[in-house]
Amino acid sequence: MDMEKHTTASIFETLRDRICLLDYPPGTILREAALAKEFGISRTPIRAVLQRLEHGSLVTVRDGVGTIVTDLDRAELNDIYEMRLKIAELIGVLSPRKITPADETLAIGLLKRARQLVTNYSASEYWQINHAQHALIADLIGNSVLREVWDQLYYRSARFWYREASNTPDGVVQDLVAELGEITRAFRARDTVAVGYIQRNFIAFSFARLKSALNPDQPTS
Amino acid sequence: MDMEKHTTASIFETLRDRICLLDYPPGTILREAALAKEFGISRTPIRAVLQRLEHGSLVTVRDGVGTIVTDLDRAELNDIYEMRLKIAELIGVLSPRKITPADETLAIGLLKRARQLVTNYSASEYWQINHAQHALIADLIGNSVLREVWDQLYYRSARFWYREASNTPDGVVQDLVAELGEITRAFRARDTVAVGYIQRNFIAFSFARLKSALNPDQPTS
DNA sequence: ATTGAACATGGTGCATACATCAATACCCAT
DNA sequence: ATGGGTATTGATGTATGCACCATGTTCAAT
Structure with a gap:
C-alpha cells in the first residue's frame, strides 16, 4: 500500500537515485507499465519522468524495447x-x-x-x-x-x-x-x-x- | 495540406527556431491543441517536444495556462x-x-x-x-x-x-x-x-x- | 543439423476521453 | 457603484485503448 502522494518530481528523484546508487545497474531495462503499477499512476506521467532522465543522459528510451540505464564506458x-x-x-x-x-x-x-x-x-x-x-x-x-x-x-x-x-x-x-x-x-x-x-x-x-x-x-x- | 512527414525531431527544431528567430516573442503562449492541429498529430508528441524545449530553458509549462516562451531578462x-x-x-x-x-x-x-x-x-x-x-x-x-x-x-x-x-x-x-x-x-x-x-x-x-x-x-x- | 522466414509476444509511440487547475466574467449583496 | 464569492471557460495533467516496432521462437525446407 502506498499512502504517500507520489508527485512527478518525487518519482524523478526516486528513479534518479536508484540509478545513481546502482540499484538499477547499467543495462537494466525499465518497463513503463511496471513503474506505473509500482507508483500507482498511469504510464503517461512515468513517460515524462523517463524523458527527463533521458535528458540527463542517465537512460536511453528505445522503441519496442524499453528504457535502458546507460552504460558507464x-x-x-x-x-x-x-x-x-x-x-x-x-x-x-x-x-x-x-x-x-x-x-x-x-x-x-x-x-x-x-x-x-x-x-x-x-x-x-x-x-x-x-x-x-x-x-x-x-x-x-x-x-x-x-x-x-x-x-x-x-x-x-x-x-x-x-x-x-x-x-x-x-x-x-x-x-x-x-x-x-x-x-x-x-x-x-x-x-x-x-x-x-x-x-x-x-x-x-x-x-x-x-x-x-x-x-x-x-x-x- | 501538409505533405511532409513531421517527426518529433523536426517539430522540435521548427519550434526552437521559431523561438530563436523571435517568431514567437517572449511571453507568447503556445497551446498544445493548436500546435497539434497545425502539425496534424495529437497532443501527446507535442507535449514531449514542449518538455524538451522546457529543458532547454526556452519555455516554461504552466498547468492550466499554457506553454509560455521565456522572457529575456x-x-x-x-x-x-x-x-x-x-x-x-x-x-x-x-x-x-x-x-x-x-x-x-x-x-x-x-x-x-x-x-x-x-x-x-x-x-x-x-x-x-x-x-x-x-x-x-x-x-x-x-x-x-x-x-x-x-x-x-x-x-x-x-x-x-x-x-x-x-x-x-x-x-x-x-x-x-x-x-x-x-x-x-x-x-x-x-x-x-x-x-x-x-x-x-x-x-x-x-x-x-x-x-x-x-x-x-x-x-x- | 542448419538456415530461413513467418509468427507470437511484449514493449514503446500515439490518439483520445476525462479529471483537474487557473483565470476571468458575472452576479448578488452591500 | 463596488467588492467578493461563484460559475464558466479553456488550458494542461492523467488514464487508457490501439497501432507499430523489436525480438525471440517455431516450424518447415534444405
Missing part, C-alpha cells in the same frame, strides 16, 4: 570528469553568493558525520553526506547556468564514484573527510574561490582513483 | 554570456578533433556568404550563416559533454543577438565577417586553440554590444 568517464575539473574552477569566479555563518555551521556538521564514517561505514550515509555537500556548494553558485551544468554533471558522475566507494571505501572516506575539512576551512575564511579549487582538486583525486581502478596495472610489453 | 543574459565566455576557451583544450581541408573549405564558403550580407542584408541568411558556423565549430569539439553545453547555450543566447542583429545589422554583420575571417585563418593553420579564443572574443564583443543596447546611456546623477 571509459570515454564518457573522461569527458565528464574533464568538464567537471574545468567547471569547478568557475564556482568562485562567476559572481558567487557570499558565505554565511549558517553555511559554516552546515559544513561543520557534515564534517562530523563524515568522520564517523571512518569507523562505521555505511554506503547510504556516504551517499547522503556527498549529496548534502553538493547541495551546500551548488547553493553558493551565483550564475544560474553554471549551477545547472554543475548539478547535471554531479548526477551524471555519481555512479562512477559510488561504485568505487562500494569497492574500496577506505581511501574514499578519507578523501571525503579531508575534502570537508578543507571546505570548512575555506568557509571560515569566507573564501569562495578556494571552495572552487578544493572541489577541482578532489574531483581530480577521484578521477585518478577511478582511472587506476579501470587500469589495475600498467601494461607491460 | 538582463540577469539571464549575464549568466549565459559569462558561461559562454568561459566555455569557449575550452573548445581547443579538451581533446578537439583535428581540422581537415574539408573544414577549411566550409569556412571559406561561409566567409563568402557573410561578405555578401554587407551589401544585401537578409535576416534569414544571417541566421543560417550563424547556424552553419556554430555547427562547424561544434563538430570540432571532442568532449561530448562540452559539445552539449556549448550547443544548448548557443540556442539559449540566440534570441538576444538575433534581436540585436535586426535592430542594427551593420555592426553585427561586420563582426560576423571579421569572425569568419579569423576562423578561416585559424583553420588554415589547423589551430583549434585559436578557434576557441576567437569564439571567446567575438562572444565578448557581442556581449558588450548587447549590454550597451540595454544601457543606452550612462546614468547621470
Whole structure:
C-alpha cells in the first residue's frame, strides 16, 4: 500500500537515485507499465519522468524495447570528469553568493558525520553526506547556468564514484573527510574561490582513483 | 495540406527556431491543441517536444495556462554570456578533433556568404550563416559533454543577438565577417586553440554590444 | 543439423476521453 | 457603484485503448 502522494518530481528523484546508487545497474531495462503499477499512476506521467532522465543522459528510451540505464564506458568517464575539473574552477569566479555563518555551521556538521564514517561505514550515509555537500556548494553558485551544468554533471558522475566507494571505501572516506575539512576551512575564511579549487582538486583525486581502478596495472610489453 | 512527414525531431527544431528567430516573442503562449492541429498529430508528441524545449530553458509549462516562451531578462543574459565566455576557451583544450581541408573549405564558403550580407542584408541568411558556423565549430569539439553545453547555450543566447542583429545589422554583420575571417585563418593553420579564443572574443564583443543596447546611456546623477 | 522466414509476444509511440487547475466574467449583496 | 464569492471557460495533467516496432521462437525446407 502506498499512502504517500507520489508527485512527478518525487518519482524523478526516486528513479534518479536508484540509478545513481546502482540499484538499477547499467543495462537494466525499465518497463513503463511496471513503474506505473509500482507508483500507482498511469504510464503517461512515468513517460515524462523517463524523458527527463533521458535528458540527463542517465537512460536511453528505445522503441519496442524499453528504457535502458546507460552504460558507464571509459570515454564518457573522461569527458565528464574533464568538464567537471574545468567547471569547478568557475564556482568562485562567476559572481558567487557570499558565505554565511549558517553555511559554516552546515559544513561543520557534515564534517562530523563524515568522520564517523571512518569507523562505521555505511554506503547510504556516504551517499547522503556527498549529496548534502553538493547541495551546500551548488547553493553558493551565483550564475544560474553554471549551477545547472554543475548539478547535471554531479548526477551524471555519481555512479562512477559510488561504485568505487562500494569497492574500496577506505581511501574514499578519507578523501571525503579531508575534502570537508578543507571546505570548512575555506568557509571560515569566507573564501569562495578556494571552495572552487578544493572541489577541482578532489574531483581530480577521484578521477585518478577511478582511472587506476579501470587500469589495475600498467601494461607491460 | 501538409505533405511532409513531421517527426518529433523536426517539430522540435521548427519550434526552437521559431523561438530563436523571435517568431514567437517572449511571453507568447503556445497551446498544445493548436500546435497539434497545425502539425496534424495529437497532443501527446507535442507535449514531449514542449518538455524538451522546457529543458532547454526556452519555455516554461504552466498547468492550466499554457506553454509560455521565456522572457529575456538582463540577469539571464549575464549568466549565459559569462558561461559562454568561459566555455569557449575550452573548445581547443579538451581533446578537439583535428581540422581537415574539408573544414577549411566550409569556412571559406561561409566567409563568402557573410561578405555578401554587407551589401544585401537578409535576416534569414544571417541566421543560417550563424547556424552553419556554430555547427562547424561544434563538430570540432571532442568532449561530448562540452559539445552539449556549448550547443544548448548557443540556442539559449540566440534570441538576444538575433534581436540585436535586426535592430542594427551593420555592426553585427561586420563582426560576423571579421569572425569568419579569423576562423578561416585559424583553420588554415589547423589551430583549434585559436578557434576557441576567437569564439571567446567575438562572444565578448557581442556581449558588450548587447549590454550597451540595454544601457543606452550612462546614468547621470 | 542448419538456415530461413513467418509468427507470437511484449514493449514503446500515439490518439483520445476525462479529471483537474487557473483565470476571468458575472452576479448578488452591500 | 463596488467588492467578493461563484460559475464558466479553456488550458494542461492523467488514464487508457490501439497501432507499430523489436525480438525471440517455431516450424518447415534444405
